[in-house]
Amino acid sequence: MKKTTSKPTFFSKLYCHIFGHDYHVSKKVTRHVKEYKCCHCKKELTTNSNGKLTELTSTFKEINDVLEFMYHKKISRIRHKMYSTPAA
Template sequence: MKTTNKKPTAIPKMYCTLFGHDYQVTKKVTYHVKEYTCCHCKRQLTTNSNGSLIELTPKFKEINAILEHIHHTRMERSKEKAILSSIY
């Protein structure tokens, strides 16, 4: 069984050092919280409570998962209320 090395190679790291990271949104947690990944070196960031970008650590992954669950539940509940109010 082979194990894969997830560390970026030297060329993408060098590209990001010279030209900067090219972050793309990989996950929309809520309207304001998103997760980003650099398409070259695979560095992951997220937004914190102040709106700045910070490193995506396991702690923040867990926080984002809980936020996403709460956000999804609230959106579903508001959709149900809107449907019920339109019927009556």
């Protein structure tokens, strides 16, 4: 299956330049780390280690993928432990 991505047009870039970006959460990596995408110009950001927004580069995308994997593994381990311990 071919993945198609629409490139931002001149007008969408101009809109963001004049009115600012309209970011929406595109992916929740953990409770504190999220990825954001502008619905007009398709610019992508993520939260860095200081909690500030930074551009989503391939390095940050890879870091977020590993962080998401570790987070889900931890959560599943906690849930398994919580349900497998007998109640006293």
